[in-house]
Amino acid sequence: MNRKSWMHGLRRMASGAQVRQFVELWHQLRGIQLNSQPDQIQWRFSADGQYSSRSAYRMQFKGSIQDYSWDKIWKVLPLATTAKEAPNNVLNN
Numbered sequence: 001m002n003r004k005s006w007m008h009g010l011r012r013m014a015s016g017a018q019v020r021q022f023v024e025l026w027h028q029l030r031g032i033q034l035n036s037q038p039d040q041i042q043w044r045f046s047a048d049g050q051y052s053s054r055s056a057y058r059m060q061f062k063g064s065i066q067d068y069s070w071d072k073i074w075k076v077l078p079l080a081t082t083a084k085e086a087p088n089n090v091l092n093n
């Protein structure tokens with residue numbers, strides 16, 4: 001900025017903590033170089049970077065429910081021809 005006009009905003013900082021935060025932010029941002037390329041939005045929850053309602057639905061529940069390996073449970077039931085032969089923990093849950 002011309003004639004260091006940005007420094008006038010520093011006068012509004014009321015504490016040393018605010019000045020330290022400003023300096024820390026300045027250090028983090030000074031290495032960033034902007035270019036003239038248009039911005040691109042990528043959805044990080046799909047392999048191709050494209051948003052889909054399917055990927056959003058999956059992310060909504062990621063980590064919130066346990067995978068009970070239903071395929072293993074359903075393999076047990078066809079082997080049991082009657083309820084007496086089925087394991088108790090499968091029938092009671």
